Amino acid sequence: MIKKYEIFKNITLFRFGDPFKTGAVVVDVDQINFKEVKDIYLFDKNVGLDKVVFNKTLSAGDSIYGLGENLGSLNKRGKIYRCYSSDDFLHTPEKEALYGSHPFFIIDGDETVGVFIDSPSEIKIDAGFKDTNLLSIEVSSTDIDLYIFRSKNKIDIIGSFLSLVGTPYIPPKWAFGYQQCRWSYPNRETVESIGNQFRSLDIPCDVIYLDIDYMKDYKVFTVDENKFPDFEDFIAKMLEKGFKIAPIIDPGVKIEDGYEVYEEGKSKGYFCKKENGLDFVGTVWPGATCYPDFANSKVREWWGGLYEEMVKSGICAFWNDMNEPAIFFTPDGLKNFYSLVDKIKEKKDPGFDFFSIKDAVNGLSNKREDYQSFFHNLDDGKVICHDKIHNLYGFFMALATSDGLKKLLGNKRYLLLSRSSYIGAHRFTSIWMGDNQSWWEHIIVNIRMLQSLNMCGFFYTGADIGGFGCNSSAELVIRWSQLGIFSPLFRNHSALGTRNQEPWAFDSATTDIIRDIIKFRYALIPYIYSEYLKSIINSRCLILPVSFVFDDPILKNIEDQFMFGESIMAAPIYTPNSGGRYVTLPDVKWLCWKVKNFDDRDVSIYNPGSYFINCELDETLTFVKENSIVVLTRPQNYVGEKKITELLAVAFVTDRASYMYYDDDGETYDFQKGKFINLNIFIEKSDGDYEVYFNDEESAEYKNDIRTIKFEIYDENGRVFTKIISR
Numbered sequence: 001m002i003k004k005y006e007i008f009k010n011i012t013l014f015r016f017g018d019p020f021k022t023g024a025v026v027v028d029v030d031q032i033n034f035k036e037v038k039d040i041y042l043f044d045k046n047v048g049l050d051k052v053v054f055n056k057t058l059s060a061g062d063s064i065y066g067l068g069e070n071l072g073s074l075n076k077r078g079k080i081y082r083c084y085s086s087d088d089f090l091h092t093p094e095k096e097a098l099y100g101s102h103p104f105f106i107i108d109g110d111e112t113v114g115v116f117i118d119s120p121s122e123i124k125i126d127a128g129f130k131d132t133n134l135l136s137i138e139v140s141s142t143d144i145d146l147y148i149f150r151s152k153n154k155i156d157i158i159g160s161f162l163s164l165v166g167t168p169y170i171p172p173k174w175a176f177g178y179q180q181c182r183w184s185y186p187n188r189e190t191v192e193s194i195g196n197q198f199r200s201l202d203i204p205c206d207v208i209y210l211d212i213d214y215m216k217d218y219k220v221f222t223v224d225e226n227k228f229p230d231f232e233d234f235i236a237k238m239l240e241k242g243f244k245i246a247p248i249i250d251p252g253v254k255i256e257d258g259y260e261v262y263e264e265g266k267s268k269g270y271f272c273k274k275e276n277g278l279d280f281v282g283t284v285w286p287g288a289t290c291y292p293d294f295a296n297s298k299v300r301e302w303w304g305g306l307y308e309e310m311v312k313s314g315i316c317a318f319w320n321d322m323n324e325p326a327i328f329f330t331p332d333g334l335k336n337f338y339s340l341v342d343k344i345k346e347k348k349d350p351g352f353d354f355f356s357i358k359d360a361v362n363g364l365s366n367k368r369e370d371y372q373s374f375f376h377n378l379d380d381g382k383v384i385c386h387d388k389i390h391n392l393y394g395f396f397m398a399l400a401t402s403d404g405l406k407k408l409l410g411n412k413r414y415l416l417l418s419r420s421s422y423i424g425a426h427r428f429t430s431i432w433m434g435d436n437q438s439w440w441e442h443i444i445v446n447i448r449m450l451q452s453l454n455m456c457g458f459f460y461t462g463a464d465i466g467g468f469g470c471n472s473s474a475e476l477v478i479r480w481s482q483l484g485i486f487s488p489l490f491r492n493h494s495a496l497g498t499r500n501q502e503p504w505a506f507d508s509a510t511t512d513i514i515r516d517i518i519k520f521r522y523a524l525i526p527y528i529y530s531e532y533l534k535s536i537i538n539s540r541c542l543i544l545p546v547s548f549v550f551d552d553p554i555l556k557n558i559e560d561q562f563m564f565g566e567s568i569m570a571a572p573i574y575t576p577n578s579g580g581r582y583v584t585l586p587d588v589k590w591l592c593w594k595v596k597n598f599d600d601r602d603v604s605i606y607n608p609g610s611y612f613i614n615c616e617l618d619e620t621l622t623f624v625k626e627n628s629i630v631v632l633t634r635p636q637n638y639v640g641e642k643k644i645t646e647l648l649a650v651a652f653v654t655d656r657a658s659y660m661y662y663d664d665d666g667e668t669y670d671f672q673k674g675k676f677i678n679l680n681i682f683i684e685k686s687d688g689d690y691e692v693y694f695n696d697e698e699s700a701e702y703k704n705d706i707r708t709i710k711f712e713i714y715d716e717n718g719r720v721f722t723k724i725i726s727r
């Protein structure tokens with residue numbers, strides 16, 4: 001039976017059966033009077049015993065956008081995708097699923113519609129792979145909420161989607177600073193010396209991460225005192241130098257008698273169970289572990305409370321990893337593997353059996369059968385197989401963490417990264433894009449994913465800059481860091497055993513270039529923070545494909561340039577040894593600023609069109625839209641080091657431009673009580689010169705420190721006009 005409800009004018013919900021309440025949606029749809037219907041708009045459907053298949057014929061010109069954290073092009077057409085969260089560290093193009101499950105997409109063509117399938121088990125989306133003209137979606141459940149969004153405009157569809165699933169998470173302002181990570185900085189001394197290097201080399205940095213080796217035997221919520229003596233003192237000293245420390249927290253709890261977290265979880269029955277009632281056991285970093293039953297609110301509350309000691313020591317940044325959840329192998333899986341090997345051992349000539357061993361080893365990890373073999377105890381007493389709600393494990397873990405942090409930190413904001421996620425998690429956590437590789441091909445993957453994840457509500461996100469697996473080259477880290485400037489989360493991270501890739505890990509010329517890149521990022525923080533907050537207030541993605549913003553068919557398949565806020569278009573370089581790239585400049589004139597250093601200006605003006613633009617290794621291509629303004633400041637060692645009293649407005653104005661600069665304390669939730677400023681900056685061309693002024697919508701609650709704005713205004717001939725206003 002299908003029921004239909006018009007939620008808002010342009011959002012229709014079709015309900016199949018009795019869906020699991022995922023928590024993705026913030027609108028309370030349970031109180032409403034549904035109308036029974038036979039058919040659904042948009043799709044042909046085929047309801048089976050344990051699945052529903054939705055089909056839609058695609059026209060030649062239809063594009064499909066969205067699906068969040070996924071591979072494939074920006075236009076998702078022509079590939080199969082699978083929402084079944086997976087710890088897959090090799091992001092090769094044929095892969096169908098990564099860590100997050102984000103079943104929201106837009107079909108854009110003859111008509112433009114958004115589709116969100118709220119169902120937490122496996123969803124396969126064939127976007128015209130088997131049959132070029134068919135979109136076929138197989139949901140492995142008959143209990144589904146299917147939302148359809150209608151509007152001619154893709155940006156409005158995303159806005160409606162966000163009105164349904166809630167507004168994105170707001171990190172502290174310092175989370176827009178540069179962040180350094182590595183698996184693993186092994187001890188206190190190393191982390192301190194990393195911090196000192198940043199300061200002595202004059203490279204800004206705000207956050208340093210602790211990967212799994214800070215723990216005692218990988219036991220979550222423990223610290224190895226031998227490696228990190230006097231942990232509280234260590235955190236305090238790093239904070240004094242302007243560094244936030246962000247430890248990793250994995251879900252797997254090591255099975256070890258006497259280990260408090262394990263003992264408590266076990267005695268209270270907080271771990272996922274097998275059918276026979278025993279705790280489900282899988283192996284991850286600590287060895288044999290149990291998996292907290294995050295689908296249960298009591299367990300989430302317990303887990304959230306476990307952060308207390310770390311928070312007390314001054315930590316307000318964490319990353320939740322391995323929460324698909326990752327399972328390297330289970331005891332049963334291993335037993336079966338050994339018996340296969342034993343059988344093969346008996347053969348004189350194993351021949352091709354070698355490959356079955358290889359496949360069997362790979363097949364041990366993250367197996368569907370393992371996910372089908374354990375259960376969750378829900379709040380209402382019902383027991384549900386993990387496989388049915390698999391895609392929510394990371395969502396619930398991050399929810400446990402964020403609820404815990406909100407309680408422990410009160411009015412102070414936190415930074416949280418989660419590897420796995422589901423739609424709705426964007427309200428309380430950010431995600432990073434998992435284990436990419438130091439491959440050039442993964443820069444363009446990063447560029448596409450930033451756009452697709454923004455469409456699904458994950459505005460604050462980013463990839464491991466420089467690449468996680470494999471050895472990075474200096475050139476790769478430089479080009480990738482240039483993209484990092486336009487990535488809300490700008491974190492350099494690399495895997496155990498790979499070459500170091502901190503800004504100073506190569507040669508001094510590379511260090512100089514990366515320093516300038518990071519300084520430019522810091523110079524842009526007033527713009528980035530202002531644009532981020534406004535994107536949330538207006539439910540409009542911070543990062544948008546150019547084709548969503550400008551209406552020109554030529555832009556349709558441009559996926560390697562994107563709008564970053566209202567004034568900037570980024571066009572990162574993502575191929576090696578390139579002295580530049582092709583750029584399509586839509587609709588208006590553009591100021592092309594090749595940024596070597598936030599203080600130099602190498603600018604030129606372009607009319608709309610396609611161009612090859614030269615760009616040296618030490619230059620970041622930054623395009624400023626005609627009649628728009630970018631606000632900058634002098635970079636600091638870390639966000640908040642000094643009060644910002646002066647802004648620099650770099651503008652490209654052929655007629656008039658205005659910019660609303662938003663700011664707040666960057667640390668608390670007081671902005672919700674009106675403690676923020678909107679500073680309106682205006683530039684108007686008149687008689688071959690420019691008039692500039694600004695006015696405040698300063699609330700009585702929040703004091704604006706800005707005293708001076710320096711203007712650097714470029715006209716259509718690239719001539720610069722400078723002005724200063726103070727108050």
Ligand code: GLC
Binds near residue numbers: 182419435
């Ligand atoms: C996983 C994470 C990676 C981390 C590693 C060790 O592979 O994705 O970021 O460094 O585990 O904890």
